[in-house]
Amino acid sequence: HEETFGDDIGGAAELESVLADLSQRVAARLREQGLHAGTITLKLRYANFQTITRAETLPESTQLDGVILDAARRLLRHHWDRRRKVRLLGVQASGLTSVAGQANLLEASQQQKWGRALAATDRLRNRYGFSSVQLASALVEPAEKAEGTEMKRGSGQRRKFEKQSS
Numbered sequence: 039h040e041e042t043f044g045d046d047i048g049g050a051a052e053l054e055s056v057l058a059d060l061s062q063r064v065a066a067r068l069r070e071q072g073l074h075a076g077t078i079t080l081k082l083r084y085a086n087f088q089t090i091t092r093a094e095t096l097p098e099s100t101q102l103d104g105v106i107l108d109a110a111r112r113l114l115r116h117h118w119d120r121r122r123k124v125r126l127l128g129v130q131a132s133g134l135t136s137v138a139g140q141a142n143l144l145e146a147s148q149q150q151k152w153g154r155a156l157a158a159t160d161r162l163r164n165r166y167g168f169s170s171v172q173l174a175s176a177l178v179e180p181a182e183k184a185e186g187t188e189m190k191r192g193s194g195q196r197r198k199f200e201k202q203s204s
Contacts, residue, residue, distance in 0.1 A: 039063045040128030046085040048123040057114055060129040061107035066160055068131055074099035076133030078106055080113035083126035092117045099135050102149065103156060106131065 039060045047053055068075055079093040094109045110129045118124070138149070 039067075039130075040081055040126055042083075042126045043124070046123035046125050047127075048120075050120065053114065053118070053124060053127060054111065056127050057110050057129065058107055060127065061110050062103045064129050064131050065101055065103040065106050065156070066163065068101040068134075069156065069160055072136060073131075073134045074101050074136070074138050075106070075131030076135065077131070078109040078113070079128075079130040079132060080110055080117065081126065081128030081130065082114075082118060082124060084119075085123045085125050087125065089126075090117060093132075095133065099133065099138060100149075101138070101156075102153070 041056055041060060047056075064075075064078075075096070076099040077093050077095045079091055081089065081091045083089040092113050094113055096105065096109060100106065106129070114127075
């Protein structure tokens, strides 16, 4: 999944918010297809259209939102040149298998709980729309809204809005 912005983005919080949304969409698609990813790839396109892709191989394959988001965040934080604005951001899963990676017993129990919670999340999203349930980090923070922009989730577009005077 990737998102092209109508206006280039230079704020870390807004990019991480979009990254969280994209990671959730990738994870939901993996669960929908009964697959687990062994590698997560970040795609960054700057305002001048220079594009870089960087990948991280996970210690074990997954379909969990948080694991995918953590890998994507590490890639963004390590490879994004903060002096440059971003035109497009993407998250991709590869190294697909039909079975989860080998976890230790403690992690396996926790992953099963997350799996059940995410299955319930997927059912809610199927019924009420993808944006009905989101990770908190996928939400645009009020400080960024005060700057005069707001994300239209899932549309791949940003829109300007007027601040209302009191």
